[in-house]
Amino acid sequence: MPFNKTRFGRLSLLLMAIGFAALLTTKVGMLWLVEETRSFATGVITTQEIRTAAGRVLSLVQDAETSQRGYLLTAEDAYLEPYRHAMTELPREIPALVASIIADGGSEVAARNLQRQVEAKLAELAETVALGQAGDREGALALVRTDRGRAEMDAIRQVVAGIEARSLARGRARSEGLVSNGRLLLLGSAGALLLMLAVTIGAGLLARRYTQALETAQAEVVTANASLEARVAERTAALAAANDEVQRFAYIVSHDLRAPLVNVMGFTTELEAAVEPLGALLAATEREAPALVTPEARAAVLEDIPEAVGFIRSSTARMDRLINAILRLSREGRRLLHPEPIDFQALLAGLVATQQHQLDEAGASVSLAPGLPRIHSDRLAVEQIFGNLIDNAVKYLDPARPGRIAIRGRTSGSHVVVEVEDNGRGIDPRDHGRIFELFRRSGRQDRPGEGIGLAHVRALARRLGGDVVCRSAPGHGSTFRVTLALTAPAQPQSAAEDIPA
């Protein structure tokens, strides 16, 4: 299963979300429980208040009844004091109790019933007290004997007991609800805790697995790097060996080609020398016995042999030049580079100055833009590269317009890029790659040269950790772009120095 960064990120995010949701749920539950507890406490207080108030009402009514009885027995007004007190207090107490019961969710019917019963009782009391005060003691006692007052009193007691019982029941229900809620919340919290624990463990495992995957990947990268370095070293060594091989080959070939050439030239000259006495013989024969001289013999001695010798000579001379060129290149390739700090700007200015004579002769001008960096490279090689390019630019100017050669450069990363631009005759696009090959030239062959310069330039540029490319339009001019390492690469260990003769 691919275990990448995205997957890890998504999974951890999901786990975190789950943990957070669990935490949030627990918190919400807690808040709810706190709220419940508070309302429970309020409920308990209300129940208590209702019971107290109900007790007080009952006690006031009983006080009033006792006071009535006392008054009726003694007919002394002092006994009516508790009755009067109840008569003033109850109209205040009753509505408050009713309101409390309704607010507590108690039965409104029961409350109204109590109010009614109390009012009826008070009416009965008022009636008897009024009869007593009027002097009709018998009438009042007769009213008491009707048991109306006792029945009303019993009814009040019943209602109050009912109110108390219901109030208690409500309190108990609340308490039970609170306990069960608390238990539920406890269970929920434990569940959330477990979930969070699971999430934490899951996240830990995930992180561990991801870390392991990362470590494995890192180890793989390290191994790959090591093997890559080894491969690079191997390839570099192989390349250096191949390069040595090529150099050696060029060297040996050029030497071994030279030996037969010495013979060709030598014996051609011997042949030429041998033609001389033959010519003399021909002249003598023509003088003394012209009949012996055939036109073929005459043509052979005077024309064919000298012509053949001439071609052999020019061809061998050319071959010698080519072989020397290969030899020179091979020697250049074997030359150890000596990188040193170079003021590139000054170096190019110096090169332009040394070419000034040719430039003047060709009627050309060179502009050298400032801004070239200091580099650490082989001075001779850099001079040869740009000497060749400037030389070429001067050599292949277009006679139709005054020559303009522009040299400019800039630093680009770890390299310096220098362009040598001319407005000369230009190079056919087909030849842009070919001109860098040995002995290959482009366009009209009206200038001396063997087709070595650019091959040399490219070989040098590559040795200095760069390259050279050409951009050109025939009839408009050419631009040669040279890239060189700011610091020439270290030279690979090469056996080229020890090439045997």
Next chain:
Amino acid sequence: MNAAAQAVTIVMVEDDEGHARLIEKNLKRAGVFNEVRHFLDGTSALDFLVGQGRPEHRPLLVLLDLNLPDMSGFDILAKLKADPQLKPAPVIVLTTTDDEREIRRCYELGCSVYITKPVNYETFAQAVRQLGLFLAVIQVPPTP
């Protein structure tokens, strides 16, 4: 031509017969008529120079090519210079190689003159004629 030079035997070690012929021709043109012993490879040349039954007491001059089929001219040069009897004999290296390191190496090994065979025949002939002049003026010490 003085008597000493006349008496000198020229040992030419040259695998290219054409070169050998051209050298001989030009030596003759330069007026050098010494005996020339020509060897086409290093083995036979060493056999003649330091091998069993070599003639004693004769002045020698060695013309040596460096590129030989069976061994390097350096080896022959080193062997000649290691031989007490042949050590004084002048050795002229005449070869196509014009590499500075090799020229230096030849001189270090004790060669008397190093001449590069030029492809240009006139220069070549000139070089051999100068060699003839050289032969005329040097005193080749008789090997003891």
